[in-house]
Amino acid sequence: MIRACLALLLVLAATISAGSAHAQSRSAAFVADMDSGQVLHARQADAPRHPASLTKMMTLYMLFEAIERGDVALTDTMTASAEAASRPASDLGLAAGDTIEVEQAIRALVVRSANDVAVVVAExxxxxxxxxxxxxxxxxxxxxxxxxxxxxxxxxHDPAQLTTARDMARLAHALHRDFPQHFHYFAEERFAYDGATYRNHNSLVGRVEGVDGLKTGYIRASGFNVVTTSQRGEHRLVTVVMGGRTGSVRDAHAEELIEAAYTALDARAQSRLLASLDLPRLNPVRERELMTAELAGLDGPVAVGSNDGAPAAAVILADADPLAEPRLVTEPAWAVQVGAYASQAAARARLESLSATLGDAEIARAAPVTEPVERQGRTLWRARFDRLDADAARRVCERLARMGEPCFAVSPQA
Structure with a gap:
C-alpha cells in the first residue's frame, strides 16, 4: 500500500543575470498553492515593502464587499471630487463633478490602475x-x-504604507475565494473609456499559460511589483514579485517562478504515479559522507530560488518503503543526482523514466543507482546516474536543466 506523499521541496532558481530584479536588496518573491496553502517559494517574503498600486487590490476588495452587501450596485454612479481629480497618473483624467459607474470604476482600477478612480471609490x-x-x-x-x-x-507613495509579499499573496487568495463572481475582471486585457482604450499593465495575463489576474504596481520607492494567479490542471498558484528593477525583468522573474513551480508540481504527480507501480528493486547503497546542503530544513517552508544563474530544479519526496535494506558497495566517481524519494521504487522508476527520455550513449554507459540517506529520522532514496566522468556529468545536468528536470552533479569528493 502506497502511503501519502510526505513532503515537497521546491528549488526554484531564476536564470536572469546577477543585476536582475531578484538580485536587488529590496526584491521579494513568494509562490504558494492557493488550494493547499503550501509555500513553494519564499524570498524576503516577510520583509516590509511598499505595495504601490497593489494597494488597489484592497480597494477592490472593499468595493466588492460593498456590492455584495447591497450598499452599491454595478450600475450606480459615483462623483469625482476636486481631491480625486487632483491625483497624478495613472488616471482617467476625471474632472471635479464627473461621474463614473461602479463597473467602469472596477475596470479602471484593474486595467488602467487609475489613481483618481481609487479616490472616487474611497470617498x-x-x-x-x-x-x-x-x-x-x-x-x-x-x-x-x-x-x-x-x-x-x-x-x-506614503512612507507608512507597507506590506509584505506574503500578505499580498493572502490578499490575492481572499479576492479569489470571496468574490469568484467578480474575479473575471482581473483577466481583462483592455478597458475603453471616453473614447480611449487602455491596455492592462499586467503583460502576463493572456501571454503566460494559465495566468488569469491580478495586479501590477510601481512607484520609485517600491520598484516594479506584480501579483498573479494562475490555474493549470488541478493546481492554482499565487505568485508575487516585488521590487523589480524594470517591468520586463519583474515579469520575466514571475514567469520563471510560475513555470518552475508547475514543472515541479508535475514531477511530484508523476512520482506518485510511478511509486504505485510494482517495479523490480535495485539493492541500495549508502554514501560515506552526506552533502550538507542537500535536503536541509525538511521540517518547515524553505526559502529557495535565490541563487543567481542556477537552473530551476525540484526535489520530490515520494512514498515511504519499509522493505528496503541497505548494503554497501564500492563508490564510483562522478554522478548526477535527479531526485530524492521516500521509496526505493519511486527512485528506481525515476531513473528508468529519465533513461528512456534521454536515450543517449552517455546515459547508457552510466550506472543507475538508488542510495538511502537518513534525514531527521526519515529514510530517503537518492536517484543517481553513477560512473560518469566530470564532463559527462555536467553535460547530462545541462540537458536535464534545459528540459526543466531536477539535477546536480556530484563529485567524487562529495
Missing part, C-alpha cells in the same frame, strides 16, 4: 480617503494581512 464608500484607508487596514488585518498598513486607496 463614495467612506466619505474620505483617510477614513477609507483606516477601514482598509482594519479589514486587511481581519483577512490575516498582519504586516500591512494602508494610508490611501491608490498606492501613491
Amino acid at each position: 463614495h464608500l467612506s466619505g474620505s480617503e483617510s477614513a477609507f484607508a483606516e477601514a482598509m487596514t482594519a479589514r486587511a488585518r481581519e483577512l490575516g494581512l498582519t504586516s500591512t498598513t494602508f494610508r490611501n486607496a491608490s498606492g501613491l
Whole structure:
C-alpha cells in the first residue's frame, strides 16, 4: 500500500543575470498553492515593502464587499471630487463633478490602475480617503494581512504604507475565494473609456499559460511589483514579485517562478504515479559522507530560488518503503543526482523514466543507482546516474536543466 506523499521541496532558481530584479536588496518573491496553502517559494517574503498600486487590490476588495452587501450596485454612479481629480497618473483624467459607474470604476482600477478612480471609490464608500484607508487596514488585518498598513486607496507613495509579499499573496487568495463572481475582471486585457482604450499593465495575463489576474504596481520607492494567479490542471498558484528593477525583468522573474513551480508540481504527480507501480528493486547503497546542503530544513517552508544563474530544479519526496535494506558497495566517481524519494521504487522508476527520455550513449554507459540517506529520522532514496566522468556529468545536468528536470552533479569528493 502506497502511503501519502510526505513532503515537497521546491528549488526554484531564476536564470536572469546577477543585476536582475531578484538580485536587488529590496526584491521579494513568494509562490504558494492557493488550494493547499503550501509555500513553494519564499524570498524576503516577510520583509516590509511598499505595495504601490497593489494597494488597489484592497480597494477592490472593499468595493466588492460593498456590492455584495447591497450598499452599491454595478450600475450606480459615483462623483469625482476636486481631491480625486487632483491625483497624478495613472488616471482617467476625471474632472471635479464627473461621474463614473461602479463597473467602469472596477475596470479602471484593474486595467488602467487609475489613481483618481481609487479616490472616487474611497470617498463614495467612506466619505474620505483617510477614513477609507483606516477601514482598509482594519479589514486587511481581519483577512490575516498582519504586516500591512494602508494610508490611501491608490498606492501613491506614503512612507507608512507597507506590506509584505506574503500578505499580498493572502490578499490575492481572499479576492479569489470571496468574490469568484467578480474575479473575471482581473483577466481583462483592455478597458475603453471616453473614447480611449487602455491596455492592462499586467503583460502576463493572456501571454503566460494559465495566468488569469491580478495586479501590477510601481512607484520609485517600491520598484516594479506584480501579483498573479494562475490555474493549470488541478493546481492554482499565487505568485508575487516585488521590487523589480524594470517591468520586463519583474515579469520575466514571475514567469520563471510560475513555470518552475508547475514543472515541479508535475514531477511530484508523476512520482506518485510511478511509486504505485510494482517495479523490480535495485539493492541500495549508502554514501560515506552526506552533502550538507542537500535536503536541509525538511521540517518547515524553505526559502529557495535565490541563487543567481542556477537552473530551476525540484526535489520530490515520494512514498515511504519499509522493505528496503541497505548494503554497501564500492563508490564510483562522478554522478548526477535527479531526485530524492521516500521509496526505493519511486527512485528506481525515476531513473528508468529519465533513461528512456534521454536515450543517449552517455546515459547508457552510466550506472543507475538508488542510495538511502537518513534525514531527521526519515529514510530517503537518492536517484543517481553513477560512473560518469566530470564532463559527462555536467553535460547530462545541462540537458536535464534545459528540459526543466531536477539535477546536480556530484563529485567524487562529495
